[in-house]
Amino acid sequence: MAKINIDGPQNAEVSIKIPCEKSFSEQLFIMEEYTRVHKEGKHLDKAQREINCIKVLLPALFRQNETSDLIAGRLDFLPIGFGSVTSIGGVGHYCVFHKLRAFKDVLDNEADKVKIDTLYDYWQTNDVKAIYCQDVLNEETGRFIDCKYPFMATARLSGMMLDYKRLLNLGLDGLIQLLESKNQNAFISASIQTIQLLQDVIEQQKEKIIEDRKTADESRKQELTLILDSLTHIKHNKPDTFHQALQLFWLYALCAGAINYGRLDDLLGTFLKNDIQNGTICEEDAYRYLKSLWLMIENRRTTVNGRIIVGGRGRKDIEGADLFAKLCLRVCKDTRYVEPQFTLRISSETPEYIKEMAYDCIASGATYPTLYNDDVNVPATMYGMRVEEEIAEHYVPFGCGEFVIQGKSIGTPNVLINMLKVLQMTMNEGYDPMDNEKRVGSIHVPNLVEYKTFDDLYNKYKEVLNHYYDLSVKAQMHSYKVMNDHVSFLFNSILMDDCISREKSLLDGGIEILGGTNETYGNINSSDSLYAIKTLVFEDKKYTLQEINEAALANFIGFEGIRKDLWNAPKYGNDHTECDALANDLYEHAAKGMRQRGIDAGMGYFLIVISNNQTNTDWGLQTAASYDGRRSGVYTNPANNPQGGAAKNGPTATLNSLCKFDAKYHGGSVQNIKFTPRMMQEDKIKVQALFDTYFKKGGCQLMVTVVDHGILEDAQANPQNYPDLIVRVAGYSAVFVNLNKDIQTELLSRELYD
Amino acid sequence: MINIFNIERFATHDGPGIRSVVFLKGCPLHCPWCANPESWDVEPQVLYSKEKCTNCQLCATVCPTNAISFVNDRFTYDKEKCNACKACEHACTQEAIEITGKKVNIQEVMDVVLKDVDYYNQSNGGITISGGEPFNQSEELFTLVQACKKEELHVAIETTGYTSLENIKKVEPFTDLFLFDIKHTNMEKLKKITGAHLEIILENLIYLTQKDANKVIIRVPVIPLFNFCEERIKEIIDLAYSIKVKEVHLLAYHTLGENKWDKIMKQYYSNEPMVRKEDLVPYIAYGESLGITIKIGG
């Protein structure tokens, strides 16, 4: 038995998953079989053990295709299995303990329940993440997600964006040939078996389609024949048509457990263009295929992932890519799903009609596309990740907004810091006022009276932060080590530079750029707190530090005057020069501090991301009152945005504040803005000018929610009337009524511009 | 120093493009439907939100001039005594008191306005000076428009036109656009309800249109029981036509300013319903027939 229990939610899960199609006994059988093969593989090379295990899952877990599907491939997953991310299944050889327990609860047979207990026991010491947690979790480091701690760590391989171009250029037989030309070490030989397994998957899909065709009506028969022909072709050959290319890409992504898809316009645009030119398909056909893809991605329900990125610099065939982008914009506007997270990279070269379509899509309330500014992000990526321009041009945001280089880098966010808790500990001799636990390592944090100047306090805060930056790098590196000890991530490795040439799996030295990211939270609450302290205590001398801390410890009950002064002190998001400068100083401290530590540890890059996936709300619930006037238990500021209610000078002021952080130090930051439909329509030209100016001024990213006055309030009161009201949480969109109350309230608190 | 009560950034209704609107305090008119009644008095004053007040009476205790007192537990405020020290605002924990209006120097105004220059440039926007009646502080206004022109900003002034021709002549060369209010064409009615003299307003209007009619947009607040009838509105459009003004804005009366009347503790205009924008649509065609663009709203 492991001493550390990691049972509990492991990621934000808003969208309700579609249950596995198999019967409980079939599911149990697969999980037992997986466990048996895993156990027996103990002494095998990890790559061989991995492929043996995956063969238990694939093709078995593929489910029935839906009659609306225009490409084949729907995959279930179980509480035990193999994966890379927690959004679907888990990491490496995984067991999702709370889901396994839930599975046990639905079984009615006692003998089966005992079997589950046996599985649970086995995986407690074999689940890759559990092994990692065993090593890393301690009094300062919490499990992801356990918001009691100022710092959380996890093992996962999030945000893999594979080089599907290699797949489409070579085809499966071509990939096998390439692999066969290498030294046949355990990794290479398991990789060959991996591709062969994918061919088995395709064969099984063919059988399913043939079966479906028997009962289909005429028009469906035609569709199924198209799918069947494509499957037959891609089983060995590289794709010739758009449909074949789409089909091959999709099945590979499913098998790899990839839930972010990357620059599909660059991947598929030429196929599309050629097919249309030579009359194989018309635009409407392509539109239908993409609509089907959209639905199939939606049905995977990964909540914060599902990135499809179009537009931007570095695409080979711009004409084809833009054609593809245009169709995606149409599909996105028509479908209005929360996934895929449809993302548009724009630059000074983006054609006007694409920008126009994007605006209309956003104005319609789709919350997509999310906009990324290449003119800022490409140079920023060059610096941040230390890569050449041609490489930086292939940056892609995944999940809630972290950047990776498609096909070349790993950037999984395996550590998270709550900067506000760190400030509170700095104010309270190292103790977190929320639970009176001391969590500052061996750092001496003095009594408040010792801080004679603002810099005394600020420097001590930075010292404690540094301690957490150190922990971050260690925990991140260790996650790679543990994952590498146990798995090769074969499907991922095959399509990532430079694993095949180096004949090594991803984390074994195969990956070209070993990066990583650290999610930071409460950044703005912290800098606003510091600014309020600086002015009220050290400049105006209106209060002492003790008085302010005492008021916060009391959650401002009986100290309403102090709270009012703290809350009314200048806040980030209002274009206030000094306040924003302090926010920027803190940002750079974190960003540069983390980046340098990453470099020193031998990583390609290690960057902070200022994104959000409702963690600001979850963590806020367990974060004490702060010196910016925020009360205990209230959400912290979302991503890189002001605290709800703090931005009082309109969108230009807020966007000006947001532009002040130099993008080159971070690995992704998220800015949300909310407009009414009236403004988006009647003042369209002005809003467009607003966005354009923001991007010209150095804005790196923007996501827009369009919602009317009172709608969110009404939806909170009458959820039944709003089954498909989509809102932008921060790094992802969600159906508003599916969010829990605290998160809804946080969204309500954000400024709405009309 | 100039008395202002607000600077609104990203304003989209008062002139072309993205603008910042600087609201100057003080107005010689007293239109009973005014949406900014706190702008009438040039001096700063207390805004009081009854619904937030818990009647703790702390404000009266801290007020050094006894401007605030409680008569039968009712908040009473004597503007004449108030010196705008803000002690009451700071003391009130309920945020029930806000002092509106402050004296600032022109540079402070410019510092805020210049923060959005990039947005003006992108959208052909600029600064709009509104009120109150901006010409009520004509010297300060003159300094402000000069400062704006030095920064090459597009300058619009929203005015009732109720000021001396002298003032208009001075400011005109530094102004790109006048959003000129015409509320009524009947001298007596205008005088009775708002206190303004129509002949002065018209003299100024004609001066400006003779200088350059393209620099003038006529704005008409469309108010029930005052000017909301076909004859009146058409008269104003005809007036525009006769002096070659190419654009008229019909601003539908709304009651959104109502709670501000509560806050200055005065009775609001009437219980008339808001004017619906749809009711103003027919005038678009009428304007068109005269070659005038009619816009509903700003």
Ligand code: SF4
């Ligand atoms: S201090 Fe505020 S709450 Fe108390 S009586 Fe005055 S206005 Fe009302």
Ligand code: SF4
């Ligand atoms: S601003 Fe000063 S003088 Fe005026 S009412 Fe408030 S406390 Fe009294």
